[in-house]
Amino acid sequence: MIQSLTPRQITDIVQGQLLGPSEDALISMVSIDSRSILQPESTLFVALKGAKFDGHTFVPSLLDLGVSCFLVKNDFPDAASISHRASFILVDNTHTALHQLAAYQRSLFKNPLVGITGSNGKTIVKEWLGQVLGRKFPVAKSPKSYNSQVGVPLSVFGIHATDKAAIMEAGISKQGEMSKLEAILKPEIGIFTNIGTAHEEGFPSMEDKLKEKALLFDHSKFVICRKEHAAIHQHLLDKLGEERLIVWSDDVGCDYTLTVRKDPDHAKILLMRPDLSIFTFSVPFLDEASLENIRHVIVASLTLGLEPTDIQEGISHLKAVEMRLTLKPGINDCLLIDDTYNNDLAGLRLALDFMSAQRPKDRKVVILSDMLQVGKPQEVYQKIAELLQYHRVDFLVAVGQHIRQALSHFQGESRHFADTKSLVAGISDLNFENDLILITGAREFRFEQVVDRLQQRIHGTTLEINLNALTHNYNFYKSKILPHTKIMVMVKAFAYGGGAAEIANHLQQMGADYLAVAYTDEGVALREAGIKLPIMVLNPVQESFIHLQQFHLEPVVYGLDFFKQLGKYCRHQGTDMHIHLDFDTGMHRLGFEMEHLQDLKTLIIDFPELRIASMYTHLVGADEEAHHDFSIRQLEDFLKMCSTLESALSYRPLRHALNSAGIVRYPEYQMDMVRLGIGLYGVEVSGLYEGHLKPISSLKTTVSQVKHLKAGETIGYSRKGKMDQDGQIATIAIGYADGYDRRFSNGRGFVLIHGHRAPVIGNVCMDMTMLDVTGLEVREGDEVLIYGPGISLKELAERIGTIPYELLTNISSRVKRVYYLD
The missing domain is CATH 2.40.37.10 (Lyase, Ornithine Decarboxylase; Chain A, domain 1)
Incomplete structure (x- = not known):
């Protein structure tokens, strides 16, 4: 809370009646959850009543816990008899009183408050904007997706006087809700992300829903929107006038032009401002939803006074945003995407985007329920069919009565079930095998039963892998190297226990340059899983030469005899092969030493079939400062060996020596490539940046x-x-x-x-x-x-x-x- 209050002051704000002590306690926190009260003596507990719970039932146990102030309904029967133990503020409606108290706290905040609404992307825009601004000054923002009639006031109580800005999202499901949230938030700056089918059943029409959402900006100084969302743009223009709108577009003619150019592993956004100044942002996204969301963030940041260079710095350090998409192993070698309880057209788009990024299987299968909150079902189900066609879905399993409308537009194979019970009973007849299956539907269809039926039954113990945490760690190390330096990621030993195929696929999506495995069969498994990246094999054997050739794997060569054997094999097969040379500078495990280089030069000339892709060495003690001098000597010796050998080559192979610890300790030796291992998985062994990594x-x-x-x-x-x-x-x-x-x-x-x-x-x-x-x-x-x-x-x-x-x-x-x- 911005300002602590006494029970008497709270009573005056909510226009209630006070029983019990009035000045003993100073309230600095508000809670509606009896399980999350950390400082009872300074917490106001608001007893809300819902369809399945009544906060008043928790009052006795909270008294024993030490809570000193309660906001209750005026018909709470025990208030008078126990008021000697705590302060009780009696009101007609505790929900209304919660809003009044939040509105008072909001009125004390004099810095900019950004209000975000729309059908999709609110949470992502809020989180990303908070992260960008947060690199420059303290920012308050709604936790998770606290955007409801209860979530918004609770979010306001999280604003502190020291915050330089606040970012709050507001969501509604029916008419009459937004005006209540506007009375609390009164945002100076608004962002209207988009308009879609979510909660459409609560509105007579899409236009009515748009009007209701726009009420959030009745008193806003500026409102940001995208011109391509024509209905939003026109409504805000009519409502607020041109002076209060900040409009961005892909094309010229608006306040900001933000044009996207996609590269294989990232996108560039060209910004042109009203003064015709230009700046290019680099963003690590390629999907349309993320590109739209990040452009809202850019415009909002500019509106709040950030320079483009500061915004780019923030974008470069973006962290993952919560999503509800989970990959799970399924029966018969299937892979499941668990998106249960998503019931929106825009959400389906995101899930299908995610599906398209996964490694290929025999078929793409979507199990989809009725969409329950749509205003014009015929249009929505036609769009669903179009989405499925666009993403090349092979098989649609439709569950419910209304989704039949999508089947008439869908050109692939399909099956219809009246309800989830029928689907579960008939799953074995669908013959799922080596399929990629997306499961998404409304909460009331209880699709967790479907996921449970299709999950692979291995063991009750699970290893959960957070792909966003992995992305965060990868980007942390990427921020430590120069733009031209390549990254080889170690996925040996089943990706350090994490599961090589899925992690390798995620790394491929992120734009890693190389993968490394310990043995040839690990590389073969990755190729069979659809991984296209170059793969270095650390411990090849002669028996695996045919598989190295067949699956385009690149072996490490560490001895003269092995070099000769591989060279003869390639000559007999009439093929070339990329190889990597291991130099021993102090590990004394495998590798060429300085005394071998002259003979190695001769072999390189004799066997041109073997092309040297890279030369590398292993650092012995990069994770410990005690071995600093030894590590530097290793690195210098390695560079000398590289120079010596390159005299026999007409080309320059990649050089690499730094492991995870070396990346942070010896950035001046990053050379052409670094090898990222244990750090990717959340362990910073040098101890220098341990707090910067996330366990994956x-x-x-x-x-x-x-x-x-x-x-x-x-x-x-x-x-x-x-x-x-x-x-x-x-x-x-x-x-x-x-x-x-x-x-x-x-x-x-x-x-x-x-x-x-x-x-x-x-x-x-x-x-x-x-x-x-x-x-x-x-x-x-x-x-x-x-x-x-x-x-x-x-x-x-x-x-x-x-x-x-x-x-x-x-x-x-x-x-x-x-x-x-x-």
Whole structure:
């Protein structure tokens, strides 16, 4: 809150009646959730009543917790009898009072407030704008997608006096809602993203919905919109006049012209301002939705006074925005895209874009329900069919009564089911095998049943991979190198346990230059999964030469004999092959040494079939300052070896030496390419930028059973665990066969349940582990975090005397991998 208030002041603002103490407490926080009150003595609890809950029922327990002030309905029967324990503010309607209090707090904020509305993109524009502005000054913004009648006031309470700007999104589902939000927010600057089919059932027409949304800007000084959204532009022009509009377009003639040019791995946006000055932005997006959203961000940032160079800096550091798209392994080698509970045409577009970015399967399948919040179903379902055709969907599974209208326009194979129950019963008849399946539908269709039926049944334990966190880490390291420096990403050992095919595909989408695997069969698997990037094989053997040739893989050559064997093979086959030379400058594992270079020169001349793609070396101790001098000596020796060998070549191969730690410690030696490994997966081993990376994986399992034991009872094999007092143990569904190291036994390891640490008790078993959960109120089926946000891999590794690499790569293949964008 911008200003703390006494119960008496709050009572005056909401025009209520005060019972109990009036001045004892100073309120600085507002809560509607009894589970999230951190400082009860300074929190106002607002008892809201909804269709399935009544906040008044939590008042007794919150009194015991120490909450000192409550906003309740004036017919709350217990207020008078318990008012000696806390302040009670009685009002006719607690929702209205919540709005009044938020409006008062908003009136205290004198800096710009940006209000965002539209059918899609509100949250993304808000988050990206917040990130861009946040690099220059403190910014308040709505958490997640808090844009409702309750979410907006709660967002306002998050504004602080020190914030230089606030960014709030406002969403509505029916008429009469926006004027209430406008009374709270009163944005100086507005952004109208677009208009679509979401919540259309709450409005007589699309025009009525547009008018309702535009009410947010009744008192705005400026409103930003895109001219290509003609209905929005015309309505705002009629409503506000030309002076209050800031219009951008792909074409000249508006306040800002923002023209897009797409390259293979990014896009450039050419900005022309009213004074005819020009600036080019580089953005890491290619899909149309993101390109529109980022242009709204650019215009809003310019309106708020940022220079284009500052905006570009912010764009270069954009973080992931929460989305509800999850990749999961399915039955019969299928891959599922879980987009359940999305029920909007624009959302379907995004999901289909995401689908198109995945590695190819035999068929593209979409399982889609009725869209329940559309005003003109015939038009919407025709557009759905057009979208499916555009994205080359092979098979549509339609569920519901109204979606039949889409089938008449869809030219591919299709099946119709009246309801989800019928679909689940008939799934086996659909013969899904090696298909890419998008599952998306309205909440009431409960498509989670479909996902559950189609998921691969491997194991109850899952490794969740956050693809947006991976993107964040990749971009962090990319920001540390020069624009021309290439990136080779290490996806050996099943991508450090994360699952090579999906991670490699994501890296391919991000524009990585090279991949590296340990063995030839790993490279073959990536090629069979549709990966096109160049792939370096670190440990090839003679038996794999035919596969190297067949799948266009590039082997590392580390010895004279191996060079000769490979050269003869290529000559006999009448083929050429790209190879990589490993120079030993101090690792003393594999590789050519300086004394071998003269003979190597001769072999290079003798076997022109082998083209040197790159030369590289391994740094021994780049992660530790203690080895600085040795690392520099390695790097200088490597450069000398490269120069010596290049005298025998008519071309210049790529040079690379830096691993993840080397990228941050020795940027002056980045040369032509760097090799990104453990850093991509969220572990910054040098310790210099640990807070800048995000863990990409979370290993989770569930509680199988909870037991009550007496003091002195023993647990597990060899009776190694022993209860010091009466308490509880929980058995979880993970053991050393899953990769949970046996060295975590007997208290060395711990997990998180409900955010609390629970130590391992007894020995880790093959398939199960026991925990001491005394006092944690753990139940069967509760989620257990083995590692991820909240549990550092570094800490776990240090507890058992190993390194994070080992923990990551030891995760068994029987553990199901799930990929998601958050």
